[in-house]
Amino acid sequence: MHEAPPTPSPTSPAVPAEPLSHGLKQRHLTMLGLGGVIGAGLFVGSGAGIAVAGPAIVVSYLIAGALAMLVMRMLGEMSAAMPASGSFSVHAERALGRWAGFSVGWLYWFLLVVVLAVEATAAAQIAHGWVPGVEPWAWVLLFMVVFTVANLTAVKNFGEFEFWFASLKVGAIVVFLVLGGLAVFGLLPDTDPVGMTNLTGQGGFLPNGWSGVVSGVLTVVFAFGGLEVVTIAAAETDDPARAVGRAVRSAVVRILFFYVGSMLVIVTVLPWTAQQAGLSPYVKVLDAIGVPSAGQIMNIVVFVALLSALNANLYGSSRMIFSLAERGEAPRGLLKVSGGGADGSSGQAGGVPRRAVLASVAFGFVSVLLNLLWPDTVFLYMLNSVGAVLLFVWALIAASQLRLRARLEQEAPDALALRMWWFPYLTWVTLAGLLGVLLLMLTDGAARPQVLWSAGATALVLLVAVGREWRERRARRDL
Numbered sequence: 001m002h003e004a005p006p007t008p009s010p011t012s013p014a015v016p017a018e019p020l021s022h023g024l025k026q027r028h029l030t031m032l033g034l035g036g037v038i039g040a041g042l043f044v045g046s047g048a049g050i051a052v053a054g055p056a057i058v059v060s061y062l063i064a065g066a067l068a069m070l071v072m073r074m075l076g077e078m079s080a081a082m083p084a085s086g087s088f089s090v091h092a093e094r095a096l097g098r099w100a101g102f103s104v105g106w107l108y109w110f111l112l113v114v115v116l117a118v119e120a121t122a123a124a125q126i127a128h129g130w131v132p133g134v135e136p137w138a139w140v141l142l143f144m145v146v147f148t149v150a151n152l153t154a155v156k157n158f159g160e161f162e163f164w165f166a167s168l169k170v171g172a173i174v175v176f177l178v179l180g181g182l183a184v185f186g187l188l189p190d191t192d193p194v195g196m197t198n199l200t201g202q203g204g205f206l207p208n209g210w211s212g213v214v215s216g217v218l219t220v221v222f223a224f225g226g227l228e229v230v231t232i233a234a235a236e237t238d239d240p241a242r243a244v245g246r247a248v249r250s251a252v253v254r255i256l257f258f259y260v261g262s263m264l265v266i267v268t269v270l271p272w273t274a275q276q277a278g279l280s281p282y283v284k285v286l287d288a289i290g291v292p293s294a295g296q297i298m299n300i301v302v303f304v305a306l307l308s309a310l311n312a313n314l315y316g317s318s319r320m321i322f323s324l325a326e327r328g329e330a331p332r333g334l335l336k337v338s339g340g341g342a343d344g345s346s347g348q349a350g351g352v353p354r355r356a357v358l359a360s361v362a363f364g365f366v367s368v369l370l371n372l373l374w375p376d377t378v379f380l381y382m383l384n385s386v387g388a389v390l391l392f393v394w395a396l397i398a399a400s401q402l403r404l405r406a407r408l409e410q411e412a413p414d415a416l417a418l419r420m421w422w423f424p425y426l427t428w429v430t431l432a433g434l435l436g437v438l439l440l441m442l443t444d445g446a447a448r449p450q451v452l453w454s455a456g457a458t459a460l461v462l463l464v465a466v467g468r469e470w471r472e473r474r475a476r477r478d479l
Contacts, residue, residue, distance in 0.1 A: 020085055020322075020337065020351055021155045024237045026246065028159030031166040032312070033230045033251030037068075038169045038258060039305040040122065041223035043280055043298060046263065050275040053216030054207035055199045055267040058260055060216030065256045067437075068224035070430045071394045074401040074420050076248030079231035081408055081415040083240030086323025087231040088397045093327065095403035096396075099465040102329045104396045105320055106461050108228075111386040111393075112317040113360055116310055117367030118383070120144060123306040126299055140368050147311050148361045151318065152338075152354050155236050158315045165308035172301045173258050176282060180265030183289040191289060198271050207272070218440055218447055223259075225390045226309065227251065229316040245418040314360060322356040334359060385457040387450025388441060392458055395434045398427050 050057045075088055084090040086105060093101025124139035150157040179188070186193035199205055206212065230251065234244035266281045270288055275281045280302070286294030324330035337351030370379040405423055408416055420427060441447035 022238050023156035024159045029243050029247040031163045033247040037226040039309045043302050047275050047281045049216045049219040053212040054272040055205045056213045057216050058263050059213050061260050064217050064221040067433050076418050077420050079244045080241045080418040083235045085235040085319045091400045092396050095400035102465040103461045105324045107389050109317050109320045111389045112313040113363045114386050116313045116364045117371045119306045119310045121371050126303045151357045161311050202271050202273050232319050317360040318357040322353040384450050384453035388454035398431045
């Protein structure tokens with residue numbers, strides 16, 4: 001078995017430069033941070049949260065958003081000090097050991113390629129509704145081919161796709177907030193001021209009590225997944241440390257504004273009882289204030305959001321498995337880059353990890369096939385097995401930051417261009433919050449299978465990681 005080189009110190013200047021291109025600009029990274037988590041989970045999935053929490057869904061989003069913001073601040077601190085295409089997988093390895101980097105890297109890769117199938121299938125269903133003559137599988141094939149080609153050619157293509165996708169999503173939310181705000185104050189034609197009626201009526205602001213708020217958090221917390229790709233992409237900019245710092249600072253606050261602001265408009269304009277799971281609350285609000293063809297408009301926005309997420313997941317998964325290969329945790333053949341050598345030692349910039357892209361796409365195609373053939377059996381088990389992985393990833397990010405921050409303050413305090421607030425207290429609060437969400441999921445009948453299956457998948461990966469380290473130590477003793 002290949003023995004990976006020793007893990008470098010987090011402040012070591014001898015860490016080799018990665019043979020990836022630096023084709024991403026600051027505008028790409030900033031918009032990726034803004035649009036990376038604005039997806040179908042917000043535009044459609046938020047209806048389920050409103051149905052269980054009522055107007056207090058605003059509080060649920062504040063809690064979940066604060067948790068995501070703290071995780072991103074920690075991740076931003078580490079990525080600004082030690083930018084790498086593997087991001088938190090590299091940080092976990094440097095902080096906790098090879099087992100941690102291996103485990104979190106492979107779990108995150110598996111999460112992305114499985115969710116990719118959900119996004120491709122959902123986008124295909126929307127496109128099939130527009131063009132019934134083309135079967136959903138054909139749309140899936142088209143989407144996968146288009147984004148595979150885009151990711152194989154140059155990283156700037158990924159950046160441009162995401163820039164315009166995110167611009168459309170952000171623009172749609174801004175327009176929604178403006179129209180909703182005007183409707184609240186009765187400034188649109190044929191509308192009267194709404195006032196606080198819908199916030200205090202139908203059972204009050206907390207119609208289902210604080211248990212409803214907690215249920216709302218469980219429903220919406222996963223909508224914030226995707227921000228992590230910003231720190232992965234930062235490694236392919238000209239100035240990674242500065243780029244990731246600026247992207248994290250601007251993204252988290254604005255995303256909280258978009259999410260919480262949208263929810264506040266929705267529950268103010270319409271009674272919370274008008275919402276239901278599976279239907280977009282945005283469509284209901286736009287219909288209520290008289291926007292023509294609101295359903296089709298939101299279909300377009302959701303379609304773009306799904307394609308954006310598909311593109312980002314393909315990019316993130318390819319860079320994660322490339323980073324794993326770079327550290328000897330995945331097949332070395334995946335290190336082949338366009339314009340570079342067969343391994344990471346060529347030193348050439350301008351490369352795209354094409355084999356890593358193709359490996360991620362290949363598993364993505366398998367996931368799509370399973371979703372089309374056995375959506376309620378095989379694929380459901382796969383989806384459950386990654387259902388809570390995001391929380392495990394976030395917990396390892398927090399644990400890594402606890403270790404690395406102390407080391408950085410001793411060895412290279414100047415590298416801490418972006419610092420976690422109130423360290424270490426808020427880091428421990430974040431870990432407690434993540435543990436609390438997992439425990440609450442265990443008490444929820446619908447969420448419990450996700451935690452159990454995800455825990456099983458995590459245990460399996462950890463077993464492989466520990467087994468590899470044990471075999472390598474034994475092999476070194478036998479030399």
